[in-house]
Amino acid sequence: xxxxxxxxxxxxxxxxxxxxxxxxxxxxxxxxxxxxxxxxxxxxxxxxxxxxxxxxxxxxxxxxxxxxxxxxxxxxxxxxxxxxxxxxxxxxxxxxxxxxxxxxxxxxxxxxxxxxxxxxxxxxxxxxxxxxxxxxxxxxxxxxxxxxxxxxxxx
Numbered sequence: 499x500x501x502x503x504x505x506x507x508x509x510x511x512x513x514x515x516x517x518x519x520x521x522x523x524x525x526x527x528x529x530x531x532x533x534x535x536x537x538x539x540x541x542x543x544x545x546x547x548x549x550x551x552x553x554x555x556x557x558x559x560x561x562x563x564x565x566x567x568x569x570x571x572x573x574x575x576x577x578x579x580x581x582x583x584x585x586x587x588x589x590x591x592x593x594x595x596x597x598x599x600x601x602x603x604x605x606x607x608x609x610x611x612x613x614x615x616x617x618x619x620x621x622x623x624x625x626x627x628x629x630x631x632x633x634x635x636x637x638x639x640x641x642x643x644x645x646x647x648x649x650x651x652x653x
Contacts, residue, residue: 531645561614604628
C-alpha cells in the first residue's frame with residue numbers, strides 16, 4: 499500500500515517530534531502569543547503601547563520571548579542553588595532572588611527593547627513605561643497558561 503503525503507498534515511507528525519522540534523514549537527507558539535497580545539495592547543491602548551509597524555511588534559515579540567526564557571532559566575538556576583542549602587537565610591535568599599530576577603528583568607527587557615527597536619516601539623505610562631511593560635508581560639504569560647490548560651484539557 500502506498501501512502502501519499504497529500505493526506506498528511508505537517509502537524510500529524512507531532513507524535514514523533516524530537517525534543518528540539520517540540521522546543522521549537524513551544525518557542526514559536528509563545529512568540530505568536532506575544533505578538534498577538536502586544537498588538538492587542540497597541541490597538542486598544544495606544545496611549546500606553548505605540549509602535550510604528552507590524553514588523554516592529556514581530557521583532558519585539560521575539561526579543562521578549564528570548565529574554566523571558568532567559569529570565570526563567572536564571573530564576574530556576576538560582577532557585578536550585580538556594581534550595582540545595584539549608585536554613586532560613588537560604589530560604590529567604592531563594593524568595594528574594596526570585597523576586598529580584600523576575601521584577602528586575604523587566605527593566606533589562608525594557609532597555610533591551612529600547613536598544614533593539616529605538617523609537618519604533620514605546621511603552622508609556624507610570625515609571626517610564628515599566629508598569630505597562632509588566633502588564634503586557636503578565637498578559638502574555640496569562641494567555642500562555644490558558645493555552646496550555648486548553649491543550650491539556652483536549653487531551
